[in-house]
Amino acid sequence: MGMVPDMAARLRRHLPVAPVHGWLASLRQRQDWPQAPRARLREAAKYLARALCLPLLHTRYLRFVQSEPRMRACRRRDPRLLERHLHRFVNDGWRRRDRLRALLAHYRFALAKLPAPLFDAIYVEGGVPLGLLALKDGSELVLSLRPSIDKGCEGELGIQLEEIGGRTLYRIVFTVIDDGRALAVGCLQGPGGDDAREVVRELTRQMHGLRPKQLMLSLACAFARHAGIGRVLGIANRAHPLSRRRAGSFQADYDAFWTEQHGVAEAGGDWFALPLDAPRKSEAEVPSQHRAAFRRREALRVAAERILTDALGRAAPHADSAPQLAPRGAAPLMPFLPQEPAWIP
Template sequence: MFRKAIEKLNIRLDILRQYRSLLQQDFPEPNLKALYKRQSLLLRGLCRIGLLERWHRTAGNPRLTEVLERHPHIRGAIYWPYLHNDWTPERRFEVIDRHYLLLDGPAAILLAAARGKVRLASLRGSGPELRLVLDKPKWFMREGEVVLNLFQEEARLYSVAFALGLEDGKRLAYVGAIQGSNLDQAAEIYRQLTRELHGLRPRDLTILALRMLCDAMGIERLLAVSHKARHHESAFFGNLPEGKIQANYDEIWSEQGGRLLENGFFELPTKISHRDLSKIPSRKRASYRRRYEMLDGLGSQIRAACAGGVLTQ
């Protein structure tokens, strides 16, 4: 019994050393503020040693074990907010753990994205090729486990971060962020692409592609975080500089037919339907027809990718 107690103590000490190393990476500044942050979060970790152990005992979820080896910063969700600012550390672990348990069948493509960029689909117009790409960049680590991006050449024009979940026996996706480009010429690029996309804005195309992806993976519900529930609104970050966050999520999700729920999420439809062309003014009908043909082709590519035709970059 004494030997087992010593072994358990050594395991916990090793976990705490790794946790302390993680804090040092997240708060490396040589000042009192960073020191205070590291020490207070270390104390918080000591108080939640059982949860820390769960992060290090993932043998029952080999996919999460693999991803933690590639992306060890994920464990930071024990102290920083993740996706929804009201989620507890236990809830955050549960969501991340569940996400990787659900990566089977068509959703296996999301595991490939944790290993590297995965091309989901492409569009060709009069300009450079547009690509829909799945990946897992570190700067979205607090908004979801995978990111769907719209690329033009090497420029990341729009990104939406999400994680899969399960509620009441139904598979769902939680959307934690949507972000545009920080290029100086982004507005002009968007205007040009809207013309090439037959009047469809690049942001809307990205969201429609996410809905197509969810449908292809058998996701029954799509929940997008509201503006007030965003992780950036957490007290963890203090007061963000004025103008730091510009996009109003409530407006974006409402435009997409979203309905605000009591839990701080907007529910968006996963199925996509087209307007009856006969009810569209004749002068716009040809443009809408081309748009719908484009979207139908995009949906076919996404379904094919989820069925096993994964193209890595």
């Protein structure tokens, strides 16, 4: 039972008094830890032991979180934010300091570039629907921005395609790294369950033959272009943080998809550099009998990208005052409050 006091004594030997207080404060309000006292004590001891491996950098990170009101609000919603860099995160080959740099880069980018109400809706309220995407049969899907999932290790911002009832069909998760110069995709995931293949097949049909995975990557690239981010990277199979832990059940073949999307392996094979604008056929290259479907596919992709970039370029509503989803047949964009764009790259 003396583990945490022992850790506190070690902290005082390694750090000045003020940082010690910051570290001890990071033990409070940890809803992500078990409620049982002994289990909480074990989690606290493990957290402090890991953090002591990079005491100065961790201290600076805690100061960053505490000094920014929006980051303090993020921390209240997601206490795991304080120690994401102490666990596997995005790239299995990263050291703790690499993970910490990535986290700092992402949140500095988000604070500087995202409209403040949109940042709050994502990271404080837990996500925001951006608009409705009309499908072939007249039904609609919701395009949303979501924060990292509970104890997530694949990235800090997710673009999701959801059914109006709430089921997530597809999501792409990424982190803005390298001081805002690169967007690193750590997850591209489709539906789960026994009917997953049938759901994907039907969704592709309803999207006029546009593969959902391609749409999600297009959205991530649209985000990067809109933000002035010059590079898009896709995580390789070998470097995915879950590939070794779930060796028997990890089924995603990222390498094959990135290669299909004209990605080029780099950084020793840990990443694939992807084109900001994916090569696409022109209408002239499509057989005449398929051109109508081609135009509908492109129109759907463009509509989805516009929903995303319009949201990034103007203030989003607070979650409590967000408009209700429009009925079928409504315009694909949700009625954001008319304001001047808060983010003009």
